[in-house]
Amino acid sequence: MATTRRTLLAMVTALIGVLTYLVITPVLPARAATVKIMPLGDSITGSPGCWRALLWNKLAQGGYTGLDFVGTLPPQGCSVSYDGDNEGHGGALVTNVADQNQLPGWLSATKPDVVLMHFGTNDVWSSRPTDTILAAYGKLVDQMRASNPNMKIAVAQIIPMNPSTCAECGQRAVALNAAIPGWASSKTTAQSPIVVVDQWTGFSTATDTYDGVHPNSTGDQKMADKWYPALTRLLGTTPPTQTPTPTPTVTPTVTPPPGTGCSATYKITNSWQGGFGAEVAVKNTGTAGITGWTVKWTFANGQTISQLWNGALTQSGSAVTVKNLGYNGNLGAGASTTFGFNGTWTTTNTTPTLTCTAP
Numbered sequence: 001m002a003t004t005r006r007t008l009l010a011m012v013t014a015l016i017g018v019l020t021y022l023v024i025t026p027v028l029p030a031r032a033a034t035v036k037i038m039p040l041g042d043s044i045t046g047s048p049g050c051w052r053a054l055l056w057n058k059l060a061q062g063g064y065t066g067l068d069f070v071g072t073l074p075p076q077g078c079s080v081s082y083d084g085d086n087e088g089h090g091g092a093l094v095t096n097v098a099d100q101n102q103l104p105g106w107l108s109a110t111k112p113d114v115v116l117m118h119f120g121t122n123d124v125w126s127s128r129p130t131d132t133i134l135a136a137y138g139k140l141v142d143q144m145r146a147s148n149p150n151m152k153i154a155v156a157q158i159i160p161m162n163p164s165t166c167a168e169c170g171q172r173a174v175a176l177n178a179a180i181p182g183w184a185s186s187k188t189t190a191q192s193p194i195v196v197v198d199q200w201t202g203f204s205t206a207t208d209t210y211d212g213v214h215p216n217s218t219g220d221q222k223m224a225d226k227w228y229p230a231l232t233r234l235l236g237t238t239p240p241t242q243t244p245t246p247t248p249t250v251t252p253t254v255t256p257p258p259g260t261g262c263s264a265t266y267k268i269t270n271s272w273q274g275g276f277g278a279e280v281a282v283k284n285t286g287t288a289g290i291t292g293w294t295v296k297w298t299f300a301n302g303q304t305i306s307q308l309w310n311g312a313l314t315q316s317g318s319a320v321t322v323k324n325l326g327y328n329g330n331l332g333a334g335a336s337t338t339f340g341f342n343g344t345w346t347t348t349n350t351t352p353t354l355t356c357t358a359p
Contacts, residue, residue, distance in 0.1 A: 034066050034067070034068050035066060035067050035068065035113050035114060035235060036068045036069075036070045036110065036111060036112045036113050036114070037067060037068065037069050037070065037112060037113070037114045037115075037116065037231070038069075038070050038071055038086075038087050038106075038107075038110060038112035038114070038115045038116070039052050039069060039071065039086045039087060039088060039116045039118075040071075040086075040087045040088070040103075040106075040115050040116065040117045040118075040119060040140075041087075041088050041089075041092075041117060041118040041119045042088060042089060042090060042091065042092045042093075042094075042118075042119060042121055042122050043088065043089075043090035043091065043214065043309050043310070043340050044088070044118055044121060044158075044159065044213075044214060044215065045086060045087070045088030045118055045119075046073055046076060046086050046087070046088020046089060046090060047076055047088065047090045047279065047309065047310055047338050047339070047340050048076040048077040048078050048310070048328070048337065048338065049076065049078075049086060049088050050077075050078040050215075050217070050220040051215065051219075051220040051221075051223035051224045051227065052069065052078075052082065052084065052086060052224075053078040053080050053082040053084065053220075054220055054221055054223075054224035055223075055224040055227050055228060055231070056069060056082040056083055056084075057080065057082055058224055058225075058228050059228070059231070059232075062228075062232070064232070064235070067083075068083065068085075069082075069083040069084065069085050069086065070085050070110035070111070070112050071085040071086040071087035071088070071106070071110060072085075072087060072106050072109050072110065073085065073086050073087060073088060073089070076336075076337065076338050077328065077335070077336070077337045077338075085110075087106050087110075089269055089270070089277075090269060090277060090278075090279045090309070090338070090340025090341075091122060091269055091270055091276075091277025091278065091279070091340050091341065091342045092119075092122060092269065092270050092277060093122045093123045093126060093128065093270070093272075094119040094120050094122075094123055094133060094136045094137065094140070095123050095128050095132055095133060095136045096270055096272060097119075097136070097140070098135075098136035098139040098140055099136075101143075103140050103143045103144070104143050104146070104147070107143065107144065107147040107148075108147065111147070111148070112144075112147075112148070112151070113148060113150070113151065113152065114151070114152045114153070114154070114231070114234055114235070115144055115151065115152075115153050115154070116154045116156075116197075116227060116231065117137075117140070117153065117154065117155050117156065118156040118158060118159075118199065118223075119137075119140075119156075119158075120133050120137075120158050120176055121158055121159075121161060121173075121213065122277075122342070123136075124158070124161065124169055124172045124173050124176060125161070125163065125166055125169055125307070127168075127172070130172075130175050130176050130179050133176055134176075134179060134180075134183045137155065137180075137183065137187075138183070138187060141153060141187055141192075141194070144192075145192050149191060149192065150191055150192060151192045152192065152193055152195075152234040153192065153193070153194045153195070153234075154194075154195045154196075154197050154227070154230045154231060154234060155180060155184055155194055155195070155196055155197065156196075156197045156198075156199040156226075156227075157176075157177035157180050157181075157196060157197065157198050157199055157200045158173055158176065158177060158199060158200065159199045159200060159203045159208075159209075159215065159219070159223065160173060160200060160203055160204070160205050161173050161205065161212060161213045162205040162206075162209075162212040162213075163211070163212045163213050163307065164212060165306070165307065170205075173200075177200050180196055181196050184196045193234070195230050195233060195234060197226055197227060197230045198226065199222075199223055199226050202222065203219065203222055203223075208222060210325065210327075211309065213309065214309050214310070216327070217327070260284070260286035260287075260288055260289075260290050260358050260359075261284075261285045261286050261356070261357075261358055262282055262283060262284055262285055262286075262290060262293045262331070262356040262357065262358040263282070263283050263285050263356050264280050264281065264282050264283075264295040264354040264355070264356040265280065265281045265283075265354070266278060266279075266280050266297070266351055266352060266354055267279050267280070267281070268349070268351070269340070271349070274344055274345065274346070275306075275342060275343065275344055275345070276303075276342070276343055276344075276345055276349055277340065277341070277342050277343075278340065278341055278343065279338055279339070279340040280295060280322070280338065280339055280340070280354065281336055281337075281338050282295060282324075282331070282336060282337050282338065282339070282356060283331075283334070283335070283336040284331040284332065284333055284334060284335050284336070284358070286333060286358070287333050288333055289330060289331060289332045289333060289335075290329070290330070290331050290358040290359065291329055291330055291359060292323070292324050292329040292358065292359050293323070293324050293329060293331070293356060293357070293358045294321065294322070294323050294324075294356070294357050294358075295311075295321070295322045295323075295339075295354055295355070295356050296319070296320065296321050296322075296354070296355050296356075296357075297320050297352040297353060297354045297355070298318050298319050298320070298352060299318040299320065299350075299352055300318070300348075300350045300352065301345060301346070301347075301348040301349060301350050302318065302345075302346060303318075303343050303344065303345045303349060304343055304344050305320065305341045305342070305343045306341075306342050306343060306344060307341060307342050308322065308339065308340070308341035308342075309339060309340055309341070310325065310328060310337070310338065310339035310340065311323065311324065311325060311328075311339035312324070312325060313341070320352075322339060324337075
């Protein structure tokens with residue numbers, strides 16, 4: 001009996017100790033988690049996709065912290081400091097990304113909480129039906145939710161397009177954009193909302209693009225301004241009240257010395273029956289800035305380029321020459337930029353050997 005009383009007394013004493021600890025020990029507030037945001041799309045998002053840089057800095061100036069832009073692709077220029085990780089694959093079709101199940105690997109590698117998706121321009125260019133594009137959207141959303149059941153998604157009505165090689169593209173883009181709100185309404189959930197972002201209204205292919213498809217500096221600003229309220233709505237947070245200090249923009253004038261040079265690296269990004277997408281990274285390998293570059297190569301298997309962005313193309317037979325445009329020729333020492341293209345091939349698609357020269 002004495003042993004039993006001693007045992008009970010020990011148990012009561014231990015319980016009192018636990019309760020005392022719980023009462024007097026404060027509960028520490030949970031640390032705010034970093035929100036990972038994936039910009040997803042094609043070259044309008046990724047090459048160089050300078051609307052991302054403008055959006056990042058707009059968020060910072062608005063007081064938003066704890067954000068992380070994510071993607072398996074690195075920053076691609078834009079001449080400002082920003083978090084440039086992205087999933088903007090030049091030449092990509094959203095229908096191919098869906099059919100080939102490419103997105104799950106990207107999601108697994110980066111674990112985003114929010115996706116900003118501007119995708120479908122190349123599908124429109126390739127005459128993919130609107131219903132087929134929307135089905136691809138749906139599959140990607142399902143894959144996003146499989147990765148994160150609470151995924152928040154912003155889907156853009158794509159910017160207008162008027163390429164010189166596709167007179168019908170403008171109207172096809174109109175048809176796609178008209179169908180996106182209804183699709184989003186049927187697909188959105190309280191746990192994983194979809195917000196439609198109107199990137200079409202107020203955007204002009206004449207003044208806001210450099211080739212009828214890809215945004216120039218004014219187009220980038222318009223896109224960033226449209227993404228910002230949609231993203232802050234999805235974040236659901238209120239930034240601290242503050243008066244941001246503008247960061248002055250300094251554009252240095254650099255005179256390259258003789259002997260500067262550059263390199264060019266060729267990568268096939270997508271491939272389908274009779275067609276492919278590729279990207280070329282141009283890097284200043286010198287010790288001082290350059291003011292322009294020229295990349296040349298010769299296709300060995302009769303490949304032809306059907307569309308190219310971020311460069312000026314000349315193709316004569318199998319010989320290809322690409323020169324910089326006005327906005328991506330100035331590269332500091334060690335800096336790089338990219339251009340991309342879609343092409344055609346038949347039975348073989350050998351990677352060519354490139355040369356790069358800089359003045």
